[in-house]
Amino acid sequence: MPMERMNALPQVIQDAVRGQAYTRNTTGLSGAGVLMFEDLVLKIAPDDQTSRREAQMMGWLQGKLPVPRVVHNAVENGRAYLLMSRLPGEMCCHERYMNRPDVLISLLAEGLKKLWQVDTRDCPCRFSLDDRLLLAEDNVRHGRCETENVEPDTYGPGGFRDPEHLLYWLKEHRPPVDPVLSHGDFCLPNLFLQEDRVSGYLDLGFCAVADRYQDIALCYRSLLHNADGTYGPVYPNIAPERLFSALGIAPDWEKVRYYRLLDELF
Ligand SMILES: Nc1ncnc2c1ncn2[C@@H]1O[C@H](COP(=O)(O)OP(=O)(O)O)[C@@H](O)[C@H]1O
Ligand SMILES: [Mg+2]
Incomplete structure (x- = not known):
């Protein structure tokens, strides 16, 4: 301005x-x-x-x-x-962290676990999977869904015809919800680090109780694309699947896929 x-x-x-x-x-x-x-x-x-x-x-x-x-x-x-x-520190996608994958991935896992420890009983906001699907529907109706700048296999041969087809599939394949406090857009630019500690969470417009994989899936995708050259330099030493060992859980790839696809409508 x-x-x-x-x-x-x-x-x-x-x-x-x-x-x-x-x-x-x-x-x-x-x-x-x-x-x-x-x-x-x-x-x-x-x-x-x-x-x-x-x-x-x-x-x-x-x-x-x-x-x-x-x-x-x-x-x-x-x-x-x-x-x-103004939060102190730097975004997780800063080269200082991108060049130290073990530190980065353990801090991302810590960032997720801290969210999951928050007692959500008096959480003032709702944004359940149903609410998210409703907003996705609104985005589809108003032509707000990109079909170009999306994951390459989402639309086209072997994928979905168009956003409407994807929305239909998402409504029909809702996975069971494992509710935690979800950041809602847990990508690298939205988590700040300072001196190798989590210094802040930003961009809380979709923060509410939701499935644990809402954040895991977007974190995984963000790691992948911040390392593979989509947003700039390539960091070949970053292995995004290490997020799961840092979290101490076995990946549920179906849920990763579901929440990545859901995000295509936002
Ligand atoms: N309170 C803050 N402290 C430090 N940096 C911030 C703050 N708010 C926003 N930023 C910077 O601006 C960027 C965009 O803000 P954000 O709220 O994430 O907007 P958007 O919804 O467009 O992603 C963040 O990734 C961060 O780099
Ligand atoms: Mg942001």
Whole structure:
């Protein structure tokens, strides 16, 4: 946002960041505007269930997990403005960690296990598999599902005809749910590390109680694609399946496939 449009921000936000320099962060794929100030971050997104859930879960998780502190959460003209503290450390996809696969994978496993230890009895948000499928249906109806920038075997010969066909299959093949606190978009840019420890969880718009494999599947896929050159350099020493030994579980490849496919509709 050019400086002259700062006056388009809600007043509380303008007052909090007045005169401070910022850079725009273009890491995320959600289309949200993310402005990085020295100690604060402003995320601007459409005012919808997802942005409301993000602010609510960030508040609820204070003291339970390392998450940014909510400084202001303002809604104006159909937009949500989340002003939060800036997390220390770096994203998991930083080369410092990508070049040390054992450390990276054990920290990702730790990041997952910490989520699973959170007592969810008073969790304020819902986003069950049914809710996710409903939102997927809405995305399909409104033509919001990409068919180009997706896993190569999703559509076409041997795969699904189109997003509608995939949605139908997903509804018919719901796996049994093993509920835990799920981050909801557990990919490498959404987990921060500092001095070889988990320093923060970000991007909480889909955080709620859901199946353990919601996060395992996206973590596995994110490791794979951050290492195979999809997003930049190739890191041949990263073996994504080591995530399972770090977690101490045998992979359930059916569930990995199901939750990866489900994510194609988002
Ligand atoms: N509070 C924060 N502290 C530090 N970095 C942040 C913070 N919020 C966002 N970022 C940076 O901006 C990126 C995009 O923000 P994110 O909330 O993940 O948006 P998106 O939903 O578009 O992925 C993150 O991967 C991270 O690098
Ligand atoms: Mg993100």
